[in-house]
Every structure is written in C-alpha cells, then in structure tokens.
Amino acid sequence: MDGVVDHLADERNKAQFDVEEMKIVWAGSRHVFELSDRIARLVASDPVFRKDNRATLSRKDLFKNTLRKAAHAWKRIIELRLSEEEASKLRFYVDEAAFTDLHWGMFVPAIKGQATEEQQQKWLPLAYKMQIIGCYAQTELGHGSNVQGLETTATFDPQTDEFDIHSPTLTSSKWWPGGLGKVSTHAVVYARLITDGQEHGVHGFIVQLRSLDDHLPLPGITIGDIGMKFGNGAYNTMDNGVTRNGKCVRSNVPRQLIYGTMVFVRQTIVSDASCALSRAVCIATRYSAVRRQFGSQNGGVETQVIDYKTQQNRLFPLLAAAYAFRFVGEWLKWLYTDVTQRLQANDFSTLPEAHACTAGLKSLTTTFTADAIEECRKLCGGHGYLCSSGLPELFAVYVPACTYEGDNVVLLLQVARFLMKTVSQLGSEKKPVGTTAYMGRVEHLMQCRCSVQKAEDWLNPNTILEAFEARTARMSVAVAQKLAQFANPEEGFLELSPNLVEASVAHCQLIVVSKFIEKLQQDIPGKGVKELLGMLCNIYALNILHKHLGDFLSTGSITPKQGSLANDQLRSLYSQVRPNAIALVDAFNYTDHYLGSVLGRYDGNVYPKLYEEAWKDPLNDSVVPDGYHEYIRPLLKNQLRNARL
Numbered sequence: 285m286d287g288v289v290d291h292l293a294d295e296r297n298k299a300q301f302d303v304e305e306m307k308i309v310w311a312g313s314r315h316v317f318e319l320s321d322r323i324a325r326l327v328a329s330d331p332v333f334r335k336d337n338r339a340t341l342s343r344k345d346l347f348k349n350t351l352r353k354a355a356h357a358w359k360r361i362i363e364l365r366l367s368e369e370e371a372s373k374l375r376f377y378v379d380e381a382a383f384t385d386l387h388w389g390m391f392v393p394a395i396k397g398q399a400t401e402e403q404q405q406k407w408l409p410l411a412y413k414m415q416i417i418g419c420y421a422q423t424e425l426g427h428g429s430n431v432q433g434l435e436t437t438a439t440f441d442p443q444t445d446e447f448d449i450h451s452p453t454l455t456s457s458k459w460w461p462g463g464l465g466k467v468s469t470h471a472v473v474y475a476r477l478i479t480d481g482q483e484h485g486v487h488g489f490i491v492q493l494r495s496l497d498d499h500l501p502l503p504g505i506t507i508g509d510i511g512m513k514f515g516n517g518a519y520n521t522m523d524n525g526v527t528r529n530g531k532c533v534r535s536n537v538p539r540q541l542i543y544g545t546m547v548f549v550r551q552t553i554v555s556d557a558s559c560a561l562s563r564a565v566c567i568a569t570r571y572s573a574v575r576r577q578f579g580s581q582n583g584g585v586e587t588q589v590i591d592y593k594t595q596q597n598r599l600f601p602l603l604a605a606a607y608a609f610r611f612v613g614e615w616l617k618w619l620y621t622d623v624t625q626r627l628q629a630n631d632f633s634t635l636p637e638a639h640a641c642t643a644g645l646k647s648l649t650t651t652f653t654a655d656a657i658e659e660c661r662k663l664c665g666g667h668g669y670l671c672s673s674g675l676p677e678l679f680a681v682y683v684p685a686c687t688y689e690g691d692n693v694v695l696l697l698q699v700a701r702f703l704m705k706t707v708s709q710l711g712s713e714k715k716p717v718g719t720t721a722y723m724g725r726v727e728h729l730m731q732c733r734c735s736v737q738k739a740e741d742w743l744n745p746n747t748i749l750e751a752f753e754a755r756t757a758r759m760s761v762a763v764a765q766k767l768a769q770f771a772n773p774e775e776g777f778l779e780l781s782p783n784l785v786e787a788s789v790a791h792c793q794l795i796v797v798s799k800f801i802e803k804l805q806q807d808i809p810g811k812g813v814k815e816l817l818g819m820l821c822n823i824y825a826l827n828i829l830h831k832h833l834g835d836f837l838s839t840g841s842i843t844p845k846q847g848s849l850a851n852d853q854l855r856s857l858y859s860q861v862r863p864n865a866i867a868l869v870d871a872f873n874y875t876d877h878y879l880g881s882v883l884g885r886y887d888g889n890v891y892p893k894l895y896e897e898a899w900k901d902p903l904n905d906s907v908v909p910d911g912y913h914e915y916i917r918p919l920l921k922n923q924l925r926n927a928r929l
C-alpha cells in the first residue's frame with residue numbers, strides 16, 4: 285500500500301483483534317499461509333495471468349487464452365520447481381476454470397484411488413508430467429445422477445485381450461466431461477462391464493481419445509464441445525465435451541473404490557465453497573463500507589451502507605458462514621484422510637458415514653454459497669451488476685457446483701437414506717457414532733426443553749447444540765414414523781422425499797455448527813481472535829435458527845419467545861462484529877488480482893477505478909458507435925418515413 289491512499293484505513297483501525305493471527309487461522313497453519321501468500325503474489329504480478337478482459341473476449345479467444353495461461357502456469361511450475369502443494373495453489377490463484385482442474389482434480393485422483401498398482405505405475409508418471417492430459421467421463425446425454433443407468437458398454441474380447449467401449453445410442457454419448465471437448469488425450473470412462481455375455485455393473489476404464497502426435501481423435505471416436513454455457517466468460521473457459529464410440533484399452537478397477545473418488549472430490553468442493561463465499565463476502569463487505577447513502581445531517585457525510593441493520597442482517601451471516609465452511613472443510617479433509625487409510629486396509633466400515641457427510645455437506649455448502657454470491661451482488665446495489673464487480677462472473681462459474689459432482693437434492697436423499705438407517709437401528713446393538721452420535725441420546729432429545737430465558741442465554745454453545753440436535757432428531761424420527769406406515773418402503777421414500785430432504789438439511793447444519801464449536805475448543809492464539817470467532821459461530825447458528833424457525837417451533841425444540849430472544853441476540857452480535865468487519869475479510873488475505881473486483885479493492889478506491897474500467901470497454905473504442913450510419917442516423921433524420929411518403 286506504499287504511496288497509495290487507503291480509503292478503508294479508518295475501518296482497519298477499528299479492528300479489535302489480531303488480523304495477522306486470524307490470517308493463520310483462516311489459512312489453517314503458518315506454513316500454508318506463507319506459501320499461499322507467496323504464490324498469490326507471484327500470480328498477481330505476472331501479466332500472462334491477467335483476467336480483467338475475460339467478459340469481452342469471444343469464446344474462441346477466451347478458450348485460447350485459457351490454453352495460454354495453462355501452458356504458462358505449467359512452465360512456471362517447472363522453472364520454479366514448485367512442489368505439488370505450491371503448484372496446486374498456483375492453479376487456484378490463476379483462477380480460471382480449465383481442463384487442468386479435471387486433470388489434477390479428477391483424472392489423477394481417479395487413477396490413484398481406483399487403479400491397480402500396475403496401472404498406477406503406467407499412467408501416473410505420464411499424468412504427473414502432463415505427457416498425457418486426462419478427464420473424467422462419467423455423465424452421458426441421457427444419465428447423470430443415475431450412474432447405474434449409464435448405457436455405455438465395455439465388452440471384454442478375450443481374443444484381443446481388450447475392452448470394446450461402445451456407446452450404442454445417442455443418449456449414451458458422454459456429455460459434460462470437462463476438458464473432453466478439445467484438450468484431453470485420455471479419459472477415465474465409466475461403462476457397464478460385460479464379460480462372457482454377463483453384465484457386472486459400472487466400472488472405470490482408461491481410454492486414449494486422441495493421438496499424441498497430431499491430437500486427432502483415434503479411429504471410431506467422435507469428439508466435440510457441447511456449446512456455450514451460462515454467463516459470458518465464466519465457465520466458458522472450459523471445454524465440456526461430447527464423445528461417442530470409444531474403442532479398447534485395458535483393464536478394469538476394484539468395484540468399491542469407485543466411491544472413493546466421489547467422496548474425495550465432494551470433500552474438495554466443500555473447501556472450495558468457503559473460498560468462493562469468502563471472496564464474494566470480501567467484495568460486498570469492503571464495498572458496503574465505501575458506499576454511502578442517506579442520513580446526512582447538515583451537509584455532513586452520509587451513512588455507510590454497512591451501518592444499516594438490514595445490510596448487516598444480510599451480510600454478516602454470510603461472513604460467518606464463510607468461516608463456518610472453512611472449519612467444516614478442514615474437518616472433512618481429516619475425515620477423508622481417515623477413510624482413505626481404512627479403505628487401503630480393506631476396512632469399509634466408515635465409508636457410509638464419509639459418503640453421507642461429503643454428499644450432504646457438498647450439497648449444503650454449495651447451495652448456500654451460490655445463493656450468497658447472488659445476495660452479495662444485490663448487497664452492492666447497481667454496481668454489483670457490472671462485470672467489473674467480479675460478482676456476475678463468480679456466480680456464473682460457481683453456480684454449477686450445485687449440480688456437478690452430484691445434484692444437490694439427489695445428494696440430500698443419500699443423506700436421508702443414511703439417517704433413516706441410523707434411526708431404524710436405534711435400540712439395537714449398533715450404536716450411532718461420529719456425526720450421528722447425538723441420535724444415541726434420542727430419548728432425551730425427544731423430550732428435552734430449551735433453557736433460554738434471556739437473549740444472552742443463546743451465547744452458550746451447549747444450549748445452541750442441544751436445540752439443533754433436538755430439532756434434527758425430532759424431524760428424523762417424525763419422518764421415520766411416517767415412512768413406517770408405508771407397506772412399500774421405496775414408495776414411502778419417494779412420497780416423503782421433501783420431508784426427508786428437510787431432515788437431511790437439518791442434520792448437515794448441525795454438523796457445521798458442531799464443528800465450529802469444536803474448533804473454538806482448540807487453543808487459538810492472538811488477541812481477540814477466539815472472541816471474534818465465537819461471535820461468528822453464534823451468528824451462523826442463530827441465523828439458521830431464525831431462518832428455519834418453523835422447524836424449531838413445530839418440533840417444539842424451542843418456544844416462540846426463545847425464537848424471538850435469539851433474534852435479539854443476533855442484532856446485538858451484529859453490532860459487536862461491525863467494527864471488525866473489514867479486518868475479518870482482510871484475514872482472507874486475497875490479492876486484488878484474485879478478487880478481480882473494482883468494488884472489493886483493498887484500498888477502497890472504488891469510484892475512480894470504476895470510471896477508468898468503464899472506458900476500457902471495447903464499445904468505447906469509438907465515440908460514434910458502429911451501426912450509427914445504418915440504423916441511428918436514418919431514424920433521427922426520419923429518412924425511412926420520408927422514403928415511404
């Protein structure tokens with residue numbers, strides 16, 4: 285900030301906690317903080333990684349530019365001998381959806397998680413050196429959610445010792461895989477395995493798609509891009525592909541491990557949610573402190589919009605959620621590491637819980653984040669609608685997270701199956717553990733009464749936790765009782781699916797709240813850091829309570845009076861967080877390059893930069909627009925009408 289006026293300096297001076305220590309908490313460790321900081325600056329200072337022109341490029345130019353950036357990123361990774369951790373941070377800060385996301389994020393993990401030792405030895409070194417580029421080809425034109433319904437077949441030919449991968453119908457074309465359309469040379473293709481005329485369900489196969497010499501599709505394979513997607517720029521940097529009729533390639537994979545890849549990817553999506561959410565919140569918070577409307581007394585300054593309680597009521601729960609998702613993401617990473625170690629030792633016992641947690645939290649955090657980005661756009665008023673605010677593009681890139689890697693409703697129904705199984709086993713030998721351990725106290729939770737008598741009582745974590753546990757246990761038991769009335773359980777499951785989804789949401793919200801509370805039980809250094817995190821935890825929980833008051837009241841988990849007290853407490857928490865708001869978003873440590881937003885600039889110098897940015901639009905290249913002579917001038921001169929007379 286040397287030599288630059290900091291328009292947010294007053295805001296930064298108000299902070300009541302140690303921002304530098306909060307940066308470490310946010311990053312997860314000092315090591316990660318220092319590494320991220322170094323790589324973010326490296327990317328920000330490299331002109332090849334410029335991204336402020338994305339919204340105005342044609343699809344072809346946009347795509348070529350993405351290829352250029354990806355190649356440059358790889359060059360820098362090799363030149364600087366970056367570690368895997370540094371390289372992945374570099375791709376993160378380059379901040380452009382690209383084939384590399386699928387290569388590193390799905391193709392490599394799928395091979396690591398599903399392939400045999402021999403296959404790994406063959407394919408991983410090639411993938412690590414990017415001598416082959418891979419994608420993940422599961423979804424077809426006709427089926428995405430219903431993986432068992434995939435139509436592509438892989439028939440083993442004992443004569444040639446090969447698998448014939450065949451898409452017999454239009455609907456069996458692979459459709460959507462990122463990187464498939466124009467770039468990938470290889471894919472992990474999911475197909476129904478057939479040997480000796482017998483079917484063995486869906487398995488993954490590594491298939492070469494294109495020649496490594498001239499990039500042409502191999503014989504029998506038709507490949508292309510599926511066309512423009514939502515939002516200009518945004519996700520259109522990605523070539524999502526369609527392909528038909530693959531041929532051959534070797535060997536299948538152990539059946540159960542297919543699940544491991546989905547658990548892994550969903551876990552990473554939860555961590556990514558806190559990044560996208562914090563980014564939108566950072567923009568909206570800084571701008572809300574810069575923007576002033578109304579309230580001027582005797583010609584004095586107007587009110588900063590962040591001081592309006594309605595603005596706080598919309599913004600601060602999103603800020604709190606960004607921190608909440610960060611911590612639940614950290615925990616989920618631990619859970620995934622644990623389940624992976626067990627899977628390697630052929631212990632599948634914790635897989636159902638890991639599946640339910642990753643599926644449910646992926647659904648909860650992405651739905652919330654997509655809605656929150658849009659809310660942040662509205663929080664920035666008219667200027668939020670400008671591409672230079674960064675929010676429209678962020679929304680367009682982020683919103684498919686609600687669909688990919690499992691449609692969010694379909695995933696909540698998976699959680700519901702797990703919950704219903706847990707309820708049905710209550711009272712048996714099998715005790716609920718992990719995230720469902722609270723169900724072990726179901727008798728207490730069905731009849732306990734919330735003890736809150738005054739607003740401050742809601743600051744007690746045990747009180748919050750018990751209210752959330754009671755709500756979830758009561759909703760789950762109620763829907764389980766309804767299910768039991770159906771002669772055919774599957775019919776009941778379909779009929780009651782909206783109730784089941786609501787119970788799943790309640791369960792997932794409970795997980796997030798409980799992991800935030802657990803985080804606060806750790807030793808957290810730095811002046812005021814723990815106190816601020818405690819406030820955010822309470823805001824996250826009490827805001828959910830307020831938004832889902834119907835659930836809490838109808839289950840009798842709290843009384844209407846207690847609901848109203850929770851709301852009083854929320855307002856008081858907003859006032860306490862207010863002076864710390866800018867410092868809390870500074871703790872994300874985002875560079876202006878990564879934020880990509882004129883409204884969210886670190887120095888708060890919004891208006892001159894907005895003005896400057898507007899002049900860069902290609903429409904402003906000429907003062908008189910193209911088309912004036914053909915269309916505007918004749919109108920103004922009434923020449924068309926005169927011609928008719």
Ligand SMILES: CCCCCCCCCCCCCCCCCC(=O)SCCNC(=O)CCNC(=O)[C@H](O)C(C)(C)COP(=O)(O)OP(=O)(O)OC[C@H]1O[C@@H](n2cnc3c(N)ncnc32)[C@H](O)[C@@H]1OP(=O)(O)O
Nearest residue numbers: 379380381385429431432543546639677678681688689690
């Ligand atoms: C501003 C610029 C910014 C730039 C930013 C740049 C960054 C951008 C980043 C972009 C990155 C893009 C990445 C995109 C990646 C997308 C990739 C995909 O979508 S790939 C495609 C992803 N596609 C999908 O995700 C498809 C979604 N569909 C599915 O996952 C499944 O078909 C299903 C789960 C819904 C049903 O399964 P099905 O088998 O039919 O049915 P049942 O229900 O009968 O279950 C049977 C049993 O299995 C159990 N089980 C199930 N799953 C799991 C699991 N994972 N584990 C363990 N267990 C599991 C289940 O519990 C049950 O157990 P039990 O009760 O018997 O004990």
Ligand SMILES: Cc1cc2nc3c(=O)[nH]c(=O)nc-3n(C[C@H](O)[C@H](O)[C@H](O)COP(=O)(O)OP(=O)(O)OC[C@H]3O[C@@H](n4cnc5c(N)ncnc54)[C@H](O)[C@@H]3O)c2cc1C
Nearest residue numbers: 420421422423427428429460461462684687688689690693
């Ligand atoms: C940007 C993007 C990138 C992608 N990348 C990849 C990739 O790299 N590789 C890949 O293989 N795939 C990819 N996909 C595909 C993605 O995984 C699927 O689109 C996703 O799994 C959803 O499946 P679907 O499209 O079949 O939705 P559908 O299942 O057709 O969903 C349509 C509607 O039906 C509802 N529905 C479906 N089943 C049920 C049910 N049982 N009960 C109640 N409601 C139901 C859903 O909630 C939804 O509202 C990508 C998709 C997108 C958008």
